[in-house]
Amino acid sequence: DAGVIQSPRHEVTEMGQEVTLRCKPISGHDYLFWYRQTMMRGLELLIYFNNNVPIDDSGMPEDRFSAKMPNASFSTLKIQPSEPRDSAVYFCASSRDRGFDEQFFGPGTRLTVL
Amino acid sequence: GQQVMQIPQYQHVQEGEDFTTYCNSSTTLSNIQWYKQRPGGHPVFLIQLVKSGEVKKQKRLTFQFGEAKKNSSLHITATQTTDVGTYFCAGPSGTSYGKLTFGQGTILTVHP
Numbered sequence: 001d002a003g004v005i006q007s008p009r010h011e012v013t014e015m016g017q018e019v020t021l022r023c024k025p026i027s028g029h030d031y032l033f034w035y036r037q038t039m040m041r042g043l044e045l046l047i048y049f050n051n052n053v054p055i056d057d058s059g060m061p062e063d064r065f066s067a068k069m070p071n072a073s074f075s076t077l078k079i080q081p082s083e084p085r086d087s088a089v090y091f092c093a094s095s096r097d098r099g100f101d102e103q104f105f106g107p108g109t110r111l112t113v114l
Numbered sequence: 115g116q117q118v119m120q121i122p123q124y125q126h127v128q129e130g131e132d133f134t135t136y137c138n139s140s141t142t143l144s145n146i147q148w149y150k151q152r153p154g155g156h157p158v159f160l161i162q163l164v165k166s167g168e169v170k171k172q173k174r175l176t177f178q179f180g181e182a183k184k185n186s187s188l189h190i191t192a193t194q195t196t197d198v199g200t201y202f203c204a205g206p207s208g209t210s211y212g213k214l215t216f217g218q219g220t221i222l223t224v225h226p
Contacts, residue, residue, distance in 0.1 A: 042216070103157075
């Protein structure tokens with residue numbers, strides 16, 4: 001298996017632009033998680049899905065952030081409009097539906113908003 | 115809400131020295147997981163502990179789960195430069211099934 005796939009790996013954009021991050025989870029995994037990592041705040045859970053349905057989006061910072069999972073093999077995290085404080089590494093992770101199973105993280109997208 | 119605290123935040127050791135990081139939860143955990151993130155990399159699962167008082171070993175790494183299932187530790191014997199990275203503990207959130215709460219992590223630096 002190729003593992004969790006994320007794209008792009010690096011994104012540099014200007015303030016106010018729309019940013020879309022993409023994730024392909026491991027086949028057969030029923031849970032998908034979006035995390036944000038910064039030096040100041042550490043690893044934060046933004047939102048997670050179970051069987052393509054959003055379960056908990058309490059970590060989404062504000063309305064500028066949205067996430068979708070149209071099918072079991074694809075998810076997007078969108079920021080519109082982006083701001084410099086959104087600069088971070090965004091990780092996607094997936095896990096099987098066996099109750100608190102290990103999470104497999106993707107390589108991450110390093111986002112820089114100028 | 116549930117909090118998972120890790121200490122220390124940073125640890126600098128000479129190669130060959132031992133290293134320990136501690137994890138404490140504000141609530142009892144059904145299980146605890148440990149992850150390692152190399153510099154510039156992504157978190158990678160190391161192990162899961164489930165039973166009260168459980169001890170598991172992976173080569174030079176020893177993981178313990180407290181009797182009360184509210185704390186855990188990771189001990190590395192005779193560190194090597196390949197041990198460099200951030201070590202995270204994570205426990206079930208208690209509020210949302212399938213969700214993990216990660217500690218802040220301990221950043222380990224090993225000087226050759």
